[in-house]
Amino acid sequence: xxxxxxxxxxxxxxxxxxxxxxxxxxxxxxxxxxxxxxxxxxxxxxxxxxxxxxxxxxxxxxxxxxxxxxxxxxxxxxxxxxxxxxxxxxxxxxxxxxxxxxxxxxxxxxxxxxxxxxxxxxxxxxxxxxxxxxxxxxxxxxxxxxxxxxxxxxxxxxxxxxxxxxxxxxxxxxxxxxxxxxxxxxxxxxxxxxxxxxxxxxxxxxxxxxxxxxxxxxxxxxxxxxxxxxxxxxxxxxxxxxxxxxxxxxxxxxxxxxxxxxxxxxxxxxxxxxxxxxxxxxxxxxxxxxxxxxxxxxxxxxxxxxxxxxxxxx
Amino acid sequence: xxxxxxxxxxxxxxxxxxxxxxxxxxxxxxxxxxxxxxxxxxxxxxxxxxxxxxxxxxxxxxxxxxxxxxxxxxxxxxxxxxxxxxxxxxxxxxxxxxxxxxxxxxxxxxxxxxxxxxxxxxxxxxxxxxxxxxxxxxxxxxxxxxxxxxxxxxxxxxxxxxxxxxxxxxxxxxxxxxxxxxxxxxxxxxxxxxxxxxxxxxxxxxxxxxxxxxxxxxxxxxxxxxxxxxxxxxxxxxxxxxxxxxxxxxxxxxxxxxxxxxxxxxxxxxxxx
Numbered sequence: 001x002x003x004x005x006x007x008x009x010x011x012x013x014x015x016x017x018x019x020x021x022x023x024x025x026x027x028x029x030x031x032x033x034x035x036x037x038x039x040x041x042x043x044x045x046x047x048x049x050x051x052x053x054x055x056x057x058x059x060x061x062x063x064x065x066x067x068x069x070x071x072x073x074x075x076x077x078x079x080x081x082x083x084x085x086x087x088x089x090x091x092x093x094x095x096x097x098x099x100x101x102x103x104x105x106x107x108x109x110x111x112x113x114x115x116x117x118x119x120x121x122x123x124x125x126x127x128x129x130x131x132x133x134x135x136x137x138x139x140x141x142x143x144x145x146x147x148x149x150x151x152x153x154x155x156x157x158x159x160x161x162x163x164x165x166x167x168x169x170x171x172x173x174x175x176x177x178x179x180x181x182x183x184x185x186x187x188x189x190x191x192x193x194x195x196x197x198x199x200x201x202x203x204x205x206x207x208x209x210x211x212x213x214x215x216x217x218x219x220x221x222x223x224x225x226x227x228x229x230x231x232x233x234x235x236x237x238x239x240x241x242x243x244x245x246x247x248x249x250x251x252x253x254x255x256x257x258x259x260x261x262x263x264x265x266x267x268x269x270x271x272x273x274x275x276x277x278x279x280x281x282x283x284x285x286x287x288x289x290x291x292x293x294x295x296x297x298x299x300x301x302x303x304x305x306x307x308x309x310x311x312x313x314x
Numbered sequence: 315x316x317x318x319x320x321x322x323x324x325x326x327x328x329x330x331x332x333x334x335x336x337x338x339x340x341x342x343x344x345x346x347x348x349x350x351x352x353x354x355x356x357x358x359x360x361x362x363x364x365x366x367x368x369x370x371x372x373x374x375x376x377x378x379x380x381x382x383x384x385x386x387x388x389x390x391x392x393x394x395x396x397x398x399x400x401x402x403x404x405x406x407x408x409x410x411x412x413x414x415x416x417x418x419x420x421x422x423x424x425x426x427x428x429x430x431x432x433x434x435x436x437x438x439x440x441x442x443x444x445x446x447x448x449x450x451x452x453x454x455x456x457x458x459x460x461x462x463x464x465x466x467x468x469x470x471x472x473x474x475x476x477x478x479x480x481x482x483x484x485x486x487x488x489x490x491x492x493x494x495x496x497x498x499x500x501x502x503x504x505x506x507x508x509x510x511x512x513x514x515x516x517x518x519x520x521x522x523x524x525x526x527x528x529x530x531x532x533x534x535x536x537x538x539x540x541x542x543x544x545x546x547x548x549x550x551x552x553x554x555x556x557x558x559x560x561x562x563x564x565x566x567x568x569x570x571x572x573x574x575x576x577x578x579x580x581x582x583x584x585x586x587x
Contacts, residue, residue, distance in 0.1 A: 031405065031409065034403060034491075035403045037399040037403070038402065038403035038466060039422070041455075041458050042422060042462040044459055045460055046428060046433050046459055046460060046462070046463070049435075049436040052436040054432070056436060063438075063439070110332070113325065113329045116322065117322050118325055124330070125578065126578075128333060129574075130337075130340070130567070130571075131336075131340075133516050133566055133570045133577065134567070135538050135562065136538075137522050137541050138538075138563050141542075141559055142556075142559060144545075145357070145555075145556070146339055155357070156338075195582055197582065198582035249522070250523065253542075271431055271435075272526075281435060288434075291429055291432070292427075292432045295429045296427040299426060299427045300427065
């Protein structure tokens with residue numbers, strides 16, 4: 001329709017705003033057309049394949065042949081019976097929690113540091129955030145060298161007199177996954193820092209000053225005044241890092257390939273291996289469904305928390 | 315404590331030390347990439363006679379030129395599509411208050427809960443049947459759909475806070491709704507468009523798993539896949555690999571250092587929701 005066909009003068013309506021959509025409605029109904037490209041793409045790429053995935057998890061599909069049989073929960077019980085898969089699921093949860101705690105603790109300390117009145121704070125910010133934009137594959141390859149038995153990390157430990165801490169960081173099954181966790185924290189601590197920093201900068205100056213006048217020391221000021229005001233930034237940071245941790249793939253794949261043995265396997269490396277190395281498509285999709293459930297629980301929990309914070313701050 | 319006290323000085327010193335330790339791996343990266351392979355000094359000690367030969371070799375052997383071109387194509391095309399379709403879709407979702415609008419919004423937000431690993435495998439089959447496997451367009455299609463929920467979420471949040479007067483004035487003047495969107499609303503979205511561009515460009519450029527699947531077995535590669543293959547092939551020649559890593563990182567680091575203020579703001583701003 002062209003704009004000329006609508007003769008109603010909307011002047012009074014807009015003068016009477018806010019929301020009085022009644023006179024505008026005939027016009028705005030044409031707007032659904034704007035949704036078509038996005039909804040079509042989203043349906044084709046996300047909704048339909050995800051829905052099909054959720055169904056295929058209950059079949060014995062091998063990824064190639066057109067015929068498949070409905071096998072109920074067999075894939076899921078097979079996962080429960082598979083010690084390697086169980087270990088990978090447990091390890092993924094553990095790793096996600098570890099990354100979340102360490103990355104945010106480091107990120108918060110860095111944010112407090114560069115939010116202080118130091119002269120170099122702008123430069124430091126730029127360097128501390130830089131790893132977060134780098135390609136995880138590049139970061140993984142770099143650290144694969146640094147963490148080698150004769151790499152720079154062991155060299156540095158020798159240099160500062162801590163030779164007893166030297167390890168085969170990626171070759172020891174007990175250590176490998178934690179080395180990967182360390183690399184992820186190194187890469188993304190700056191990311192957490194930036195979000196905490198945005199939170200810190202949103203706190204009005206007089207709040208700090210009032211707490212100071214009241215005689216609160218730096219630790220008490222942080223615990224009782226600053227940290228509660230950082231709640232939204234904390235929630236977002238926790239969610240981002242835990243979901244990122246649950247999906248962890250690139251760094252593991254580059255640095256250890258899930259090894260030695262299966263010691264550093266995560267849900268995502270297992271999904272990839274089962275589907276593309278062993279042809280167990282349906283089994284692999286069942287693992288992806290488990291991942292989805294974890295991610296969905298955490299995302300909705302986060303959404304609920306943020307909503308509650310927003311309501312209580314009003 | 316407004317002044318620069320000795321405490322501030324101590325903190326400054328600590329933070330500088332922390333940042334140097336943080337940046338140390340990047341120093342090793344550049345340092346080793348400039349080294350002659352026969353030089354056996356520790357990776358951390360400064361290279362005494364730097365050479366550019368690793369860079370020339372890595373450039374030739376890793377096919378990084380083609381990979382950078384592919385990554386640039388995929389990133390630019392995906393980001394353009396994401397910005398166009400999501401801003402367009404966000405407009406009715408933010409302005410129309412009817413039930414269907416709310417239902418569509420919730421349906422799109424559902425996408426924020428679904429990890430892409432779930433769609434990846436079933437979609438693999440569809441893309442194979444469309445004969446798009448091994449082409450960069452498979453990736454453009456994938457990212458364009460995958461990022462609709464997050465980009466739309468950011469746009470809707472921004473639009474809800476944007477007054478309607480400007481677009482209404484245009485409609486009174488006889489503009490069609492599309493004209494009002496294109497020439498009035500879209501330019502006003504610029505700050506959030508910046509955030510959408512930055513977040514999505516970094517995500518698309520760095521993604522590894524999707525091109526690993528959808529481009530496997532073809533000669534087309536993106537930077538992460540090319541780097542991964544190069545690493546596997548020359549794993550004992552670290553000087554060469556490191557030169558490849560530097561070349562592969564230069565585009566994104568160059569953009570980052572040129573626009574750091576905007577990029578850091580984009581990351582922080584977008585995620586405040």
